[in-house]
Amino acid sequence: MQIHPIMYVRDQYAERDFYRLFGFQDAYEGDEFPGFLAVRCGEAIIGLQAASAMQPAYASGLRWQFALTTAQELDEVIATCNRHTLTHRIVTEEGGTRFRTQLVAVESPSGIEVWFEGPNEI
Numbered sequence: 001m002q003i004h005p006i007m008y009v010r011d012q013y014a015e016r017d018f019y020r021l022f023g024f025q026d027a028y029e030g031d032e033f034p035g036f037l038a039v040r041c042g043e044a045i046i047g048l049q050a051a052s053a054m055q056p057a058y059a060s061g062l063r064w065q066f067a068l069t070t071a072q073e074l075d076e077v078i079a080t081c082n083r084h085t086l087t088h089r090i091v092t093e094e095g096g097t098r099f100r101t102q103l104v105a106v107e108s109p110s111g112i113e114v115w116f117e118g119p120n121e122i
Contacts (some may be wrong), residue, residue, distance in 0.1 A: 004038075006047035007064075007112065012037050014109035015048045021080050022066075022116070041066065051110075065103075065115035074118035077104045098122060 009015045012035060016026070017041045027040035028047075035050035054115040068074050081088040094100045102118045 002045070002117055004045045004047060005114075006049050008049050008051040008111075009108075009110040009112070011109055012027075012048040015035065015112075018108050019046070021084060021086075024078060054104050056061055063115060064112060068072050069119060071118055074102060074104065074116065077106070077116045081106055 007015070016024075016037055016039055019041075020026075021043075024039040024046075026037070027045050028036075028038040028116045036047060036054075038045050038047045045093075068077070077088065078088070079105065080086070082085045089105050090098065091103045091105060093103060098120075102121070104116045104118075106113050106114050106116065
């Protein structure tokens with residue numbers, strides 16, 4: 001079984017372009033589902049649906065986070081944010097003596113805070 005989350009966004013094309021900056025690939029776009037497209041990262045597929053009055057854009061209640069495997073990947077996310085003047089912040093999370101990681105929180109075109117988690121530094 002796979003999970004395929006669908007986010008309701010203001011502009012699905014702007015969101016797709018945002019995710020492309022971080023290495024996501026196009027997974028779907030077709031006439032049979034107007035206003036919908038999907039992007040892929042590895043095996044994960046994320047649907048991007050144009051918001052409507054019935055399905056407003058995401059606002060709260062979910063932390064949208066992608067785990068990175070190397071510190072270099074985290075550096076690349078930061079460089080991408082700087083290169084494209086994306087609103088972002090760097091956060092360090094610590095959990096006791098066994099967990100410490102840096103994360104980059106980036107604002108998407110729909111105002112969704114997307115988190116990229118670096119590897120555990122301990």
